[in-house]
Amino acid sequence: MALQTNSCSGNAAVTMEQLCKWYGSFQVLHNVDLSVAVGERIVVCGPSGSGKSTLVRCINQLETHEKGRLIVNGVELYKGMKGLAELRRDVGMVFQQFNLFPHLTVLDNCTLALVRARKLARDQAEEIAMENLKKVRIPEQAHKFPTQLSGGQQQRVAIARALCMKPKLMLFDEPTSALDPEMIKEVLDVMTELARDGMTMICVTHEMGFAREVADRIIFMDSGRIIEQAAPSKFFKNPEHPRAQQFLGQMLH
Amino acid sequence: MSFFAILRSIYEGFGITAAVATLGLLFAIPFAVIAGVLQHFATGPLRWIVTAVIEFWRSSSVIVLLYAFYYTLPAFGIFLSGITVGAMVLGFNIGGYGSQSVRAALQSLNKGQREAGLALGLSRFDVLRLIELPQAITAMFPTFINQAIQLIKGTTLVSLIALTDMTFRAKQISELGYNPVGIYSALALSYLILCYPVTIFGRHVERRFATRKAR
Amino acid sequence: MNFNFSFAIEIVPRVLEGIGNTVMIAIISFIGAAALGLFWELLRRSHATVRPVVQFVIDAIRSTPALVQIYFLFFVLPYYGVTLPALLVGSFGLSFYYSGYMSEVFKAGIDAVPAGQSEAAQSLGLSWADMIRFVILPQMLRNVAAPLGAYSISILKSTPLLAVISVPELLGSALDVASDTYRYAEPMFDVGVLFLAMSLVAVAGITQLERRLGLTAPSH
Numbered sequence: 001m002a003l004q005t006n007s008c009s010g011n012a013a014v015t016m017e018q019l020c021k022w023y024g025s026f027q028v029l030h031n032v033d034l035s036v037a038v039g040e041r042i043v044v045c046g047p048s049g050s051g052k053s054t055l056v057r058c059i060n061q062l063e064t065h066e067k068g069r070l071i072v073n074g075v076e077l078y079k080g081m082k083g084l085a086e087l088r089r090d091v092g093m094v095f096q097q098f099n100l101f102p103h104l105t106v107l108d109n110c111t112l113a114l115v116r117a118r119k120l121a122r123d124q125a126e127e128i129a130m131e132n133l134k135k136v137r138i139p140e141q142a143h144k145f146p147t148q149l150s151g152g153q154q155q156r157v158a159i160a161r162a163l164c165m166k167p168k169l170m171l172f173d174e175p176t177s178a179l180d181p182e183m184i185k186e187v188l189d190v191m192t193e194l195a196r197d198g199m200t201m202i203c204v205t206h207e208m209g210f211a212r213e214v215a216d217r218i219i220f221m222d223s224g225r226i227i228e229q230a231a232p233s234k235f236f237k238n239p240e241h242p243r244a245q246q247f248l249g250q251m252l253h
Numbered sequence: 254m255s256f257f258a259i260l261r262s263i264y265e266g267f268g269i270t271a272a273v274a275t276l277g278l279l280f281a282i283p284f285a286v287i288a289g290v291l292q293h294f295a296t297g298p299l300r301w302i303v304t305a306v307i308e309f310w311r312s313s314s315v316i317v318l319l320y321a322f323y324y325t326l327p328a329f330g331i332f333l334s335g336i337t338v339g340a341m342v343l344g345f346n347i348g349g350y351g352s353q354s355v356r357a358a359l360q361s362l363n364k365g366q367r368e369a370g371l372a373l374g375l376s377r378f379d380v381l382r383l384i385e386l387p388q389a390i391t392a393m394f395p396t397f398i399n400q401a402i403q404l405i406k407g408t409t410l411v412s413l414i415a416l417t418d419m420t421f422r423a424k425q426i427s428e429l430g431y432n433p434v435g436i437y438s439a440l441a442l443s444y445l446i447l448c449y450p451v452t453i454f455g456r457h458v459e460r461r462f463a464t465r466k467a468r
Numbered sequence: 469m470n471f472n473f474s475f476a477i478e479i480v481p482r483v484l485e486g487i488g489n490t491v492m493i494a495i496i497s498f499i500g501a502a503a504l505g506l507f508w509e510l511l512r513r514s515h516a517t518v519r520p521v522v523q524f525v526i527d528a529i530r531s532t533p534a535l536v537q538i539y540f541l542f543f544v545l546p547y548y549g550v551t552l553p554a555l556l557v558g559s560f561g562l563s564f565y566y567s568g569y570m571s572e573v574f575k576a577g578i579d580a581v582p583a584g585q586s587e588a589a590q591s592l593g594l595s596w597a598d599m600i601r602f603v604i605l606p607q608m609l610r611n612v613a614a615p616l617g618a619y620s621i622s623i624l625k626s627t628p629l630l631a632v633i634s635v636p637e638l639l640g641s642a643l644d645v646a647s648d649t650y651r652y653a654e655p656m657f658d659v660g661v662l663f664l665a666m667s668l669v670a671v672a673g674i675t676q677l678e679r680r681l682g683l684t685a686p687s688h
Binding site for chain 3: 316
């Protein structure tokens with residue numbers, strides 16, 4: 001049973017209340033409270049193992065939470081719920097390892113869910129796919145297979161694939177961490193453009209330049225807790241928490 | 254009887270050999286895919302049952318199974334033709350091995366593939382059907398060819414339950430006159446003609462897959 | 469239904485008379501197949517000129533059925549005046565058939581030894597034979613243990629093929645009981661159950677042995 005909470009949560013894309021998650025006896029998320037407004041750009045950062053990937057993966061339930069509430073696009077999510085597939089179609093996800101389907105062409109990677117999940121006609125799906133491949137500046141590669149592309153190109157295809165579903169919200173889980181340095185910029189440029197277009201975005205990334213330029217708010221996590229959140233201007237100039245100061249010291253030097 | 258005449262005479266059994274091999278594949282392929290997928294996903298008692306069925310077909314000796322099913326089933330009131338028993342036993346035996354390849358291929362797929370499919374909003378069944386199985390089946394293609402060769406060679410065993418395949422024909426000819434060298438060379442050659450090209454093709458595919466993986 | 473369970477149990481001792489031969493055939497065939505397989509592989513590696521010939525022989529062995537190879541040896545050897553006990557001829561047949569597969573096992577096992585090992589051995593001035601014996605083979609053994617174990621089970625399951633040349637192993641003695649009593653269902657049922665049990669026990673035994681010897685392939 002999906003709970004409609006549009007009225008009480010205003011125009012929030014994501015609301016988390018006291019979210020907790022354990023891996024066995026190890027607690028990865030401790031009472032996380034977070035609200036992300038529609039159109040807001042969030043950058044999540046923190047040391048490795050701090051729970052930032054888990055937090056983002058909870059939002060489309062690739063990981064399930066054990067305690068607390070999670071409301072995404074107005075629907076409360078819980079373990080074992082029905083209709084999860086439909087809800088996921090409105091949440092785009094970009095992975096660190098791209099996760100393109102190697103047995104399908106770039107174009108078919110983009111049209112697969114449009115045809116099979118959204119039930120669009122093939123030519124209509126291809127039109128949408130080409131539109132989004134143009135947006136990520138890679139339309140000429142449409143008929144190649146993923147393994148024939150560079151890492152940066154693959155990640156841009158992955159972004160286009162997610163955009164094809166016209167998501168209300170985009171999740172990025174360290175999208176540039178597996179890329180060679182010279183390819184990071186082409187992916188960040190696409191993400192920056194996406195932010196300009198007003199997409200709601202939650203990005204786990206270590207790219208502090210991108211965070212400074214694009215984010216409305218920076219979330220800093222440590223040991224499964226959000227220990228600081230602030231606008232980039234404030235976060236980078238004088239972070240309050242000593243762990244955040246230490247982290248920034250390591251990142252910027 | 255000239256060597257060529259022997260070959261032609263053996264070839265009269267080709268129809269049965271081909272029929273058993275083809276029918277055997279029709280048993281083997283669905284069994285391999287269904288059992289492999291079930292074993293990969295099932296938990297609890299279902300997994301236990303699937304594993305037991307696979308192990309029965311895989312761990313038994315094919316020739317013994319062939320005799321056992323051919324002679325024992327009628328005693329339980331089940332009457333099947335020799336071709337059906339032969340194709341079923343050979344097919345399920347090879348299918349048992351195949352199921353392990355299917356399961357291994359599914360297990361070795363990167364879990365990111367499944368996650369990406371789910372994140373796009375595909376149902377679990379669609380993720381299996383459209384993303385995981387196509388990749389698993391491609392990955393196991395070289396193994397599949399090797400198992401098909403095993404199946405073709407296995408068809409010789411149906412000669413033991415009185416089906417007139419190529420091997421049975423050779424035995425019949427050997428009763429006409431003493432010429433073991435000619436008859437059994439011709440028999441070996443008959444199977445060589447059938448299987449050698451497939452062996453070479455399989456080797457070629459295997460090499461291509463190995464280099465593709467290395468890239 | 470005319471399957472007689474008490475008869476099936478009653479004849480078990482008579483069927484079991486063949487078990488000694490079954491085990492003996494399996495052991496001879498395994499040793500023969502491993503030795504011949506290693507021989508093919510070393511021959512294949514020795515000279516570039518013999519390589520394609522050996523390769524053809526291996527592929528040809530793998531492209532003909534074991535039953536046909538056994539018939540061939542059993543009927544053709546006497547034609548050239550070689551008369552051996554059927555048990556030996558059959559075991560040679562199985563050895564020959566499985567040597568084709570064993571050669572591939574050894575090939576993969578040797579390929580998995582890093583190229584630097586043979587380069588180091590050659591730069592030390594070792595002869596080809598010494599390099600194989602002291603450097604490559606010891607490292608290869610670990611790689612081939614698991615697949616050889618698997619083939620030993622396959623060989624065990626193939627031993628009833630020798631019943632077709634009248635060797636009194638398990639299936640052979642079951643067929644004898646059948647022709648004596650004119651009842652096929654029960655002896656064939658018995659031999660089916662016996663082979664399944666033997667194969668499961670052998671799998672468990674080999675897994676134990678590999679673990680004991682620390683030969684299980686390291687999981688990556």
